[in-house]
Amino acid sequence: MAVRFGFRRSFSPLTRRILFLNSLPLLLLAAGVLYLDDFRRGLIESELQALTTQSQIIAAALGEAAVSVADPDEDERDDRLAPDAARQILRRLVEPTRVRARLFDFTGALIADTRVLGQGSLAVEVEILPPPEPDAPVPHRAIDALSELFGGGQTANLNLPLYRERRDPVALDYEEAIAALVGDGGRAVRRGPGGRLVLSVAVPVQRFKQVLGALMLSSDGRNIELALRNVRRDILRVAGATLLLTVMLSLYLAGTIARPIRRLARAADRIRTGGSSRARVGGTLGAGAALIGAIPDLSARGDEIGDLSAALREMTDALSRRLDAIDRFAADVAHELKNPLTSLKSAVETAARVPDPSVREKLMAIVLDDVARLDRLITDIAGASRLDSELSRANAEKVDVSEVLDRLVDALGAVAKPGQARPVLTREGPGPFVVMGVEDRLGQVFRNVIANAQSFSPEGADVRVTVCRAKDFVTVTIDDDGPGIPADKLESIFDRFYSERPSQEKFGTHSGLGLSISRQIIDAHGGSIEAENHTDNNGMVKGARFRISLPAA
DSSP: OOOOOGGGSSSOHHHHHHHHHHHHHHHHHHHHHHHHHHHHHHHHHHHHHHHHHHHHHHHHHHHHHSEEOOOTTSSSOOOEEOHHHHHHHHHHHHGGGTOEEEEEETTSBEEEETTEESSGGGOEEOOOOOOOOOOOOHHHHHHHHHHHHHHTTTTGGGOOOBOOOOSSOBGGGOHHHHHHHTTOOEEEEEEOGGGOEEEEEEEEEEETTEEEEEEEEEEOOHHHHHHHHHHHHHHHHHHHHHHHHHHHHHHHHIIIIIHHHHHHHHHHHHHHHTTTTTOEETTEEOHHHHHHHHSOOOGGGOSHHHHHHHHHHHHHHHHHHHHHHHHHHHHHHHHHHHHHHHHHHHHHHHHHHOOOHHHHHHHHHHHHHHHHHHHHHHHHHHHHHHHHHHHHHSOOEEEEHHHHHHHHHHHHHHHOOTTOOEEEEEEESSOOOEEEEOHHHHHHHHHHHHHHHHHHSOTTOEEEEEEEEETTEEEEEEEOOSOOOOGGGTTGGGSTTOOOOOTTSOTTSOOSOHHHHHHHHHHHTTOEEEEEEEEOTTOOEEEEEEEEEEEBO
């Protein structure tokens, strides 16, 4: 059963669905907030431009009609603003605009303020009240409350300077007024009481390029706040609709994602507790097939959940096969351990009843051989049982196979007994002979196969080790001149505890796990190991050949 995993696709249908549905509300809200920021800046800039235009018109009128002209016969001309005329003109011009106007003479002293009526001790400050607002409906009040909660601090977040109302203000209290007195003009945005905006614009009052004073117009930003409130209401309306849409789509996703995942979880829990392990398939006890059948098949969905279902079914199948393999391994281990234990028991029981020292000595030799055989068996069995976990944890690195074989051939040749076959290494082609793997484990495989070939080779012969690279694989071939392998045993020799040794070799020297472990290691590296016989031109067997292929790095 093959599985096409969804993560091989850059954006699977389920991924696109989740990204779109979860991002859409956030994008709408983010766009609304960005639009609100731009809108606020635009309103402030428009208000400043309007104040600038009004102030320039009023300043021009003051420069023409509210000036006390100096005597033309004097050497130096010294025109000045006429305070009484300036106040009257200023009040008349500013009244329809609902803004505050302050007029400073060329010394910076305040000579007119539209918020103050009268002069001296009779002066009265006037506060222009906003027009009454109609009662807003309940939804609007709720939206305004949310706006204050989440957006009320927007003015404070602008990092604006604080506006302070002076008791006896002069032009030096305002930067824009100072700039106007030198003929430039200026503007400022400040944060007033309650967080409200205070916008100010100052322009010079001139007559024939002579600066007679500075006119400063101020607005409280109430219109801006009203416009922002309306925009916030619109944004929160959209957010509410988006939230409702998100809830509905989330319920849809729950139906298409959460429900099948719960089905898979319940099936996995039944497998964990063994609820389906005793199901009968076709009238016989088939635990493995029943375990697979317990996982619902959702692969037809074509998304990650379908892939998960197929992967769980594959995993269950692999788990079933692994459990069967463990059972077979345990049975093989018990059988292999039983033979030396039986021999050991017989020898010990006999030695206790035999008075002859020479016979007892032979029996003790048998005991020592059986103990050594048990030790080899237990060591090899422990190594085989740990192999899978060790290979799964090991980090693959680049391994030069020719260098590993070179060191191994030198080491085996150095310890070879007189007359014993010696390994000879040949490199075919330029290489490189590099693979990705665990060097120690690959060396273990080559050592097992070469040592096996040495044990079957006649005296004085060579074990020919050849390494070559063909396309995307590095291949190692090991040939000996021994009797070869029976044709019906070319696969059996890789079975656990299979042992067919030379007649001259002492029984029990090998556990029969070497080639089985070698195939396990090569399989974990994504390669293959095969056995065959090499023949002469007449088809006569000349020896055994092992071919190991590994993916090149």
